[in-house]
Amino acid sequence: EIVLTQSPVTLSVSPGERATLSCRASQGVDTSLAWFQQKPGQAPRLLIYGATTRATGIPARFTGTGSGTEFTLTISSLQSDDFAVYYCQQYSKWPSRTFGQGTKVEI
Amino acid sequence: EVQLVESGGGVVQPGGSVRLSCAASGFKFADFTMHWVRQSPGKGLEWIALITWDGKGTFYADSVKGRFTISRDNSQNTLFLRLTRVNSEDTAVYYCVKETTYWFFDYWGQGTLVTVSS
Numbered sequence: 001e002i003v004l005t006q007s008p009v010t011l012s013v014s015p016g017e018r019a020t021l022s023c024r025a026s027q028g029v030d031t032s033l034a035w036f037q038q039k040p041g042q043a044p045r046l047l048i049y050g051a052t053t054r055a056t057g058i059p060a061r062f063t064g065t066g067s068g069t070e071f072t073l074t075i076s077s078l079q080s081d082d083f084a085v086y087y088c089q090q091y092s093k094w095p096s097r098t099f100g101q102g103t104k105v106e107i
Numbered sequence: 108e109v110q111l112v113e114s115g116g117g118v119v120q121p122g123g124s125v126r127l128s129c130a131a132s133g134f135k136f137a138d139f140t141m142h143w144v145r146q147s148p149g150k151g152l153e154w155i156a157l158i159t160w161d162g163k164g165t166f167y168a169d170s171v172k173g174r175f176t177i178s179r180d181n182s183q184n185t186l187f188l189r190l191t192r193v194n195s196e197d198t199a200v201y202y203c204v205k206e207t208t209y210w211f212f213d214y215w216g217q218g219t220l221v222t223v224s225s
Binding site: 032034036038042043044045046049050055087089091094095097098099100101102 | 142151152153154157164166202207209210211212213214215216217218
């Protein structure tokens with residue numbers, strides 16, 4: 001099973017600052033990696049797929065980079081609406097689907 | 108507009124069973140692989156099962172294999188998850204999730220809460 005490790009567990013950031021979230025895979029997943037945002041009481045929302053492609057309607061301040069085993073989600077200038085938990089997920093090997101444990105971005 | 112609406116959650120006794128449903132609309136349901144993902148209170152996301160577009164392929168996480176059954180009715184645009192022999196670790200919000208043709212998830216339902224308690 002491919003294990004995804006996210007860091008940090010919690011990221012404390014001020015509005016307007018940059019946030020950098022990391023996701024490391026235990027084995028290579030090429031670019032078969034997605035990022036999701038989840039707010040309290042809500043379902044996760046797709047932000048990034050294919051490691052770098054923003055989903056429909058996702059603001060340009062969200063950027064995904066990486067391939068293989070190292071991935072990063074960068075939020076260039078945090079807005080109040082961005083404080084949430086972020087999960088990475090790999091979909092490289094059928095039927096395997098695994099999530100990272102999440103990074104909470106807090107004020 | 109794509110909509111996934113789960114139902115069927117509630118309180119279930121340890122060792123008991125329950126069937127969850129997910130009503131899909133806004134897309135051609137029969138064309139897509141569908142998944143169930145769960146989230147225990149205060150915890151992260153756990154993928155638990157998928158079913159191929161035609162219902163002929165099903166796969167499960169080890170944590171639920173042999174106890175949960177995923178199925179679908181393409182004529183009714185509905186996805187199901189049958190939970191049996193439940194225990195406290197199965198307490199979670201269960202999400203119905205649509206997969207794209209490129210294998211990533213694009214739409215999630217709002218979830219239905221299953222609480223295992225006597």
